[in-house]
Amino acid sequence: MCVFCKIVNKEIPAKVVYEDDLIMAFHDINPQRKVHVLVIPKKHIPSVNDITPEDKELMGHLWVKIPEIAKKLGIAEEGYRVIVNTGKNGGQEIYHIHFHILGGEPVGPMTCRNK
Ligand code: AMP
Ligand code: ZN
Numbered sequence: 001m002c003v004f005c006k007i008v009n010k011e012i013p014a015k016v017v018y019e020d021d022l023i024m025a026f027h028d029i030n031p032q033r034k035v036h037v038l039v040i041p042k043k044h045i046p047s048v049n050d051i052t053p054e055d056k057e058l059m060g061h062l063w064v065k066i067p068e069i070a071k072k073l074g075i076a077e078e079g080y081r082v083i084v085n086t087g088k089n090g091g092q093e094i095y096h097i098h099f100h101i102l103g104g105e106p107v108g109p110m111t112c113r114n115k
Contacts, residue, residue: 002044002094002095003094004038004040004044004094004096004098005096007024007040008040017069017073018039018065018069018072020065022058022061023040023041023058023061023062023065024039024042025037025038025039025040025065025069025101026038028100032100033102033104033107034103034104034105035073035075035080035101035102035103035104036100037069037100037101038098038099039062039065039066039069039098040096040097040098041055041058041059041097044096045096046096047086047087047095048084048086048097050097051097062099066082066101069101070101070103073103075101075103078103079103080101080102080103081100081101081102081103081107082099082100082101083099083100083102084097084099084100
């Protein structure tokens, strides 16, 4: 079972900021900005490449909840960035689809050429 499925199943602790039947949001263990939260579907979808038409409602729900979670975190008004790393070139490390919410301070340029 993947690490995020273990978080869904409460086998690994996480600082949960939102949870319902379909999704979960929790603080990233290694925050890259003052606020760094991950939003995941409870369903194990490995990456953006694995989204299918049957996930339409789930993905719509997740996107509806992102601004609500940002508001709850107090970062909505000043803005934030949602990032979904996909595959090797996208820098994805955990193959359970997740939406990074980064904010609480300026996030900076959209991409960098450091690597
Ligand atoms: P990505 O590179 O897009 O796959 O991002 C994976 C993210 O998951 C990284 O930002 C990690 O810091 C984060 N992460 C890994 N393990 C955990 C965990 N147990 N709890 C919370 N965040 C985690
Ligand atoms: Zn999983």
